[in-house]
Amino acid sequence: MQNDDNQTKVQNPMLTAALSYADQGWPIVPLYSVKDGACTCYNKEKCESPGKHPILENGVRGASTDKEQITGWFDQWPDANLGIATGEKSFDVLDVDLKGDGPSALKELEAEYGPLPETPCQITGSGGKQYFFKYTGKFGNLVRFLPGMDTRSDAGFVVVPPSKHYSGGTYQWETGKSVFDLPLAEMPEWLINFAQAKKAKKASIPVEVEITQGNRNDNLFALGCSLRAKGMEIDEIRPALEMVNKNRCKPPVAQNELERVLKSIENYPKGEMIARGFSGGKLEINARNQDVQAVSNEAWQSLMMNNDPPWLFRQAGRMVHLVEDEGVVSLRGVDDSFLRFCLARSANWYKMEKEEKIRALPPAFVVADMMAAPNPPLPKLDRLIEYPSFAPDGTIHLKKGYSKSTRCLTTLSEGLVIPDVPSSPSPEDVVKACQYIDELFCDFPFVGDSERAMAFSLLILPFARELISGQVPIYLIEAPTQGTGKSLLAGVAAYPALGRQIPVMSGTKNQDELKKLITSVLNDLPSFVLLDNLSGTLDSNQLAAALTSSEWKDRVLGETRTITLPAKCIWIITANNLMLSTELARRSVRIRMDAKMDLPWRRDQSKFRHPDIFEWAGRRRGELIWAALILVQNWLSRGRPLPVNIKPIGGFLPYCHTMGGILQSAGIEGFLSNMEDFYEASDVESGNLRVFVDAWLKAFGSRVVGSSELFELINKEDLPIDLGNRSDKGQRTKLGSILAALKDRMFGNYKVVLSGSKKNAKQWQLVVVNSVVVNLNQGSPEVNHEVNPDKQLNTLDKHNIGEPGEPISNLTEKILIFDGLRESIEKEACDQNISPTRFEVNQVNPSQKKQQFLQVNRSLSTGEPIGEPQIKGSPEVNQTTKYEPSSDQSQSPKDTFSWLEALAEIES
Numbered sequence: 001m002q003n004d005d006n007q008t009k010v011q012n013p014m015l016t017a018a019l020s021y022a023d024q025g026w027p028i029v030p031l032y033s034v035k036d037g038a039c040t041c042y043n044k045e046k047c048e049s050p051g052k053h054p055i056l057e058n059g060v061r062g063a064s065t066d067k068e069q070i071t072g073w074f075d076q077w078p079d080a081n082l083g084i085a086t087g088e089k090s091f092d093v094l095d096v097d098l099k100g101d102g103p104s105a106l107k108e109l110e111a112e113y114g115p116l117p118e119t120p121c122q123i124t125g126s127g128g129k130q131y132f133f134k135y136t137g138k139f140g141n142l143v144r145f146l147p148g149m150d151t152r153s154d155a156g157f158v159v160v161p162p163s164k165h166y167s168g169g170t171y172q173w174e175t176g177k178s179v180f181d182l183p184l185a186e187m188p189e190w191l192i193n194f195a196q197a198k199k200a201k202k203a204s205i206p207v208e209v210e211i212t213q214g215n216r217n218d219n220l221f222a223l224g225c226s227l228r229a230k231g232m233e234i235d236e237i238r239p240a241l242e243m244v245n246k247n248r249c250k251p252p253v254a255q256n257e258l259e260r261v262l263k264s265i266e267n268y269p270k271g272e273m274i275a276r277g278f279s280g281g282k283l284e285i286n287a288r289n290q291d292v293q294a295v296s297n298e299a300w301q302s303l304m305m306n307n308d309p310p311w312l313f314r315q316a317g318r319m320v321h322l323v324e325d326e327g328v329v330s331l332r333g334v335d336d337s338f339l340r341f342c343l344a345r346s347a348n349w350y351k352m353e354k355e356e357k358i359r360a361l362p363p364a365f366v367v368a369d370m371m372a373a374p375n376p377p378l379p380k381l382d383r384l385i386e387y388p389s390f391a392p393d394g395t396i397h398l399k400k401g402y403s404k405s406t407r408c409l410t411t412l413s414e415g416l417v418i419p420d421v422p423s424s425p426s427p428e429d430v431v432k433a434c435q436y437i438d439e440l441f442c443d444f445p446f447v448g449d450s451e452r453a454m455a456f457s458l459l460i461l462p463f464a465r466e467l468i469s470g471q472v473p474i475y476l477i478e479a480p481t482q483g484t485g486k487s488l489l490a491g492v493a494a495y496p497a498l499g500r501q502i503p504v505m506s507g508t509k510n511q512d513e514l515k516k517l518i519t520s521v522l523n524d525l526p527s528f529v530l531l532d533n534l535s536g537t538l539d540s541n542q543l544a545a546a547l548t549s550s551e552w553k554d555r556v557l558g559e560t561r562t563i564t565l566p567a568k569c570i571w572i573i574t575a576n577n578l579m580l581s582t583e584l585a586r587r588s589v590r591i592r593m594d595a596k597m598d599l600p601w602r603r604d605q606s607k608f609r610h611p612d613i614f615e616w617a618g619r620r621r622g623e624l625i626w627a628a629l630i631l632v633q634n635w636l637s638r639g640r641p642l643p644v645n646i647k648p649i650g651g652f653l654p655y656c657h658t659m660g661g662i663l664q665s666a667g668i669e670g671f672l673s674n675m676e677d678f679y680e681a682s683d684v685e686s687g688n689l690r691v692f693v694d695a696w697l698k699a700f701g702s703r704v705v706g707s708s709e710l711f712e713l714i715n716k717e718d719l720p721i722d723l724g725n726r727s728d729k730g731q732r733t734k735l736g737s738i739l740a741a742l743k744d745r746m747f748g749n750y751k752v753v754l755s756g757s758k759k760n761a762k763q764w765q766l767v768v769v770n771s772v773v774v775n776l777n778q779g780s781p782e783v784n785h786e787v788n789p790d791k792q793l794n795t796l797d798k799h800n801i802g803e804p805g806e807p808i809s810n811l812t813e814k815i816l817i818f819d820g821l822r823e824s825i826e827k828e829a830c831d832q833n834i835s836p837t838r839f840e841v842n843q844v845n846p847s848q849k850k851q852q853f854l855q856v857n858r859s860l861s862t863g864e865p866i867g868e869p870q871i872k873g874s875p876e877v878n879q880t881t882k883y884e885p886s887s888d889q890s891q892s893p894k895d896t897f898s899w900l901e902a903l904a905e906i907e908s
Contacts, residue, residue, distance in 0.1 A: 013162050014082050015074040019067055021082075021160065024179065026090040027063035029157055030055045030073045031081035034166045040079070042350065042359040050166040051081050052159055060085050060157045081163035087135060087154035091184055094131040094191065095124075095150040095158075102128065102148025109146070109190075119185035121177045125165015130158060132179060133187040139195040140233060151195055216249045217261055217324045224265040234266045260414050287349045287360035296369045299362070300377055302347035310402045310409070312342070313381035316523065316563040317374070320381070322409075328500070329411040331384065331524060340367050382407040382566040384525040387497040387625060388418065390467050394636045396421065396629065406466055413499050419626045424637040430666050433627035433634075440496075440617060440624060443608045444489055445595045453670035454591045455493060457659045461570055462497040462527055463628045464662065470654040474547055474571040476678075478578055479593045483601025486574035486593065487532055488613070494528045494572075495617045496624035502572075504532045515542045519554040522546075522565040530572045538573070539581035547571065547587045548651065582686050586650065590678040635662040646672055688720040693747045695719055697766055704755045704765045711735050739764055 018028045032041045032055055039050035047053075055077060056062035063085035064070060074080060086093055094116075096102040110116065120132040139145075141156040152158050161171040161178075173179070211219045220241055227237045241262065245252045253261075283302040289295050303312070311322045312334070319334035334342075343349075343362035350357040370376070379402060388398045391406050398421075400412045422429065437456055446452045458475050465472070477486045487504070494502040505521060521529055546552055552567040573588075580588060595603065610616040617624065635641070635658075643660030649672070656672065663671045679686075695717050696710065711732055714721050721738065723731035739762070742752040746769075755765040 022065045027085040029063040029083040033079045083157040086152040086156045093152040097128040105147040113190040117185040120179040121174045125169035134184045284348045306346040314378040315381045417622045421629045425634045433630040436627040450670035450674035458493040472655045534575040537579040544583040635665040
């Protein structure tokens with residue numbers, strides 16, 4: 001049986017010829033054949049190249065010299081025509097067609113320049129001739145470069161004997177001139193010169209259709225690829241695209257952007273039609289199959305085959321695709337029309353008619369089913385960035401592409417060169433990196449070193465964002481007056497990452513509008529969001545929520561569907577002396593500048609070191625990125641040490657540890673050291689409440705009062721409590737809400753307490769919290785029996801007033817023993833420069849005081865996990881914090897516990 005099969009194969013003249021050509025080292029490509037005067041492809045009578053185009057999905061790129069592969073092809077398609085891929089691996093071909101009077105034109109040229117040399121020649125099915133020459137590499141596939149004459153070279157192919165022509169004839173070698181009879185000759189120079197001259201002049205594109213912004217890059221790319229498919233070189237395509245860009249693109253793209261498009265086109269081979277994103281192979285899918293699940297699964301499979309590298313993604317429960325314009329990559333939602341566009345190009349859809357496959361369109365029910373998929377099988381995209389970044393594990397992504405682990409797509413600018421980043425940067429590298437960044441900020445009038453450190457952190461933050469597990473605070477860039485350079489600083493700090501100026505978003509005080517605005521902005525996965533030139537007082541629960549959670553949920557406008565968007569962008573606000581609500585103040589960090597002059601925008605530009613800072617930053621972008629990466633890598637190589645002497649911001653501990661550690665490891669001091677001044681100047685809400693409580697205390701002391709009495713006090717003293725522009729009843733209701741929000745809140749040593757109700761009206765009281773103070777340095781207690789109302793509000797940090805139930809902060813070197821049932825013990829400072837911290841216990845009956853004291857504080861002598869207090873000198877100091885105990889305070893566990901024994905004796 002095997003012998004019969006081999007005999008059948010040998011008897012196929014196409015296979016015999018194909019194997020003979022392959023013996024010469026020439027790549028073979030099977031072509032559709034002709035049957036009854038029509039092509040055997042799906043288009044049949046409508047085919048424009050019957051019997052003369054490849055069967056293989058990847059066209060001429062699939063050509064092969066492998067005999068086993070070739071035999072398999074002709075076993076599968078025994079009637080296929082035969083082609084040879086032209087170009088470097090075989091030969092160049094001159095095609096002289098009867099159409100256009102090619103033979104006569106060639107005869108005239110030979111009479112003037114000399115005859116063609118003896119070289120293999122075949123007679124085509126239409127009666128024309130094709131001459132075979134050695135490969136030159138000096139031109140491509142040219143159409144009508146001379147009257148009735150074409151050429152075939154790289155990425156092209158030629159039909160060869162014994163293939164059949166659709167006219168009924170066959171391709172034949174001219175007698176005695178087959179490729180087996182004659183060696184390939186050199187192409188005459190005069191013929192090469194004609195081809196090259198034509199090649200330099202080619203390009204004529206219609207200009208009647210307008211191309212709008214947002215579609216320019218894709219249209220120019222598609223047009224360029226169609227010209228590339230015809231064998232044109234980039235130098236030929238460039239003038240054509242320049243003409244289209246000038247006449248059809250509204251507005252035209254910049255020349256450097258056009259060059260980037262041309263560079264992308266150049267990556268594709270000539271002589272073959274290219275469809276961007278659809279080169280991964282195709283499945284054949286029956287469009288009349290009514291099994292929705294089966295057909296949709298096949299469609300998804302074919303789509304995924306053409307999504308490597310990814311350009312289709314799943315984001316916020318929807319399908320999106322990449323769009324590039326002016327070098328900026330953005331996302332656009334996939335709608336029904338675009339999905340059908342993708343399906344038509346990623347699969348061969350057909351329907352059966354009279355037992356034959358006829359080309360068909362993707363069915364509407366398949367498109368609808370795929371659009372309704374709740375979890376499309378596409379890679380999930382959380383971040384779209386234009387710069388290198390560090391992954392959570394500390395590895396650095398320096399190349400463009402999609403990371404499945406971080407769900408991040410990195411797109412880098414063409415031509416961006418970043419110096420090497422060593423795994424362990426040297427001290428010289430760190431100093432040089434700091435100098436680069438400092439040079440970028442040299443002309444900005446920061447009010448102090450802390451502001452400069454915060455500017456450093458803003459520049460570095462995007463590159464280290466994935467190292468921070470939580471959210472990051474909003475950056476407030478402020479100044480006393482206009483023209484100081486706030487917006488410029490925001491743009492300059494973001495420029496190394498973006499490579500362009502940061503987009504600006506105008507703010508709104510309408511909460512519903514702001515919520516829609518936030519949803520719209522986060523939908524594009526921005527790296528930065530800039531709210532520019534705000535004024536007055538900013539109080540927004542929506543913005544506060546966006547800064548608190550790593551995800552943002554909102555209802556889709558006009559739909560009942562809710563989407564969830566990642567919220568990992570960096571927020572920046574610019575303003576002049578902006579006042580913030582407490583909710584936003586505690587979620588913000590500040591960079592303040594002051595030019596110390598009237599009309600700062602009229603400063604002498606000649607005194608600036610870099611008058612055109614963006615031009616300087618553009619030339620040094622690679623070095624600035626390197627500088628940021630060096631400072632982050634320096635911190636990582638040191639083991640990610642935690643910063644010392646830095647007071648973290650509640651809710652942003654990972655941010656404080658990461659950015660503080662990076663800056664301190666580089667010797668940059670001042671991170672977050674301006675927060676007290678910032679709260680003093682910006683947190684108007686807490687300041688107003690403190691004024692109110694101070695007036696309350698002076699007017700009523702600690703007696704129980706109703707909200708009506710406090711309402712009269714506010715009006716009498718004209719206190720800064722916003723009760724709104726309401727009726728008397730509405731204002732009283734608003735005051736009740738304010739008091740309810742203040743319940744159990746501490747102001748200095750006073751707590752706002754709800755003391756029951758009277759005639760259905762809530763009663764309120766300021767309750768003083770007495771304290772017993774033990775001075776560890778003196779060893780004797782200082783009992784505070786009296787409270788001075790004029791001083792008590794200033795006993796603790798007036799800005800860090802805390803939330804209900806929070807432990808007291810800003811602790812001194814003393815141990816405070818408070819009344820009440822509080823059991824929390826807080827340690828705020830733990831480095832070697834701070835004396836033993838204070839701790840607190842409940843006051844109990846004298847007979848129980850010693851045991852209570854020891855029970856609560858015994859853990860201090862053994863070193864509890866992070867978050868619990870420790871007496872200085874404990875041998876089990878938390879190693880994670882890298883804090884070293886001072887040598888002069890080292891104590892044994894027994895010595896430490898003796899302190900507790902002594903204190904307990906004093907208390908009892």
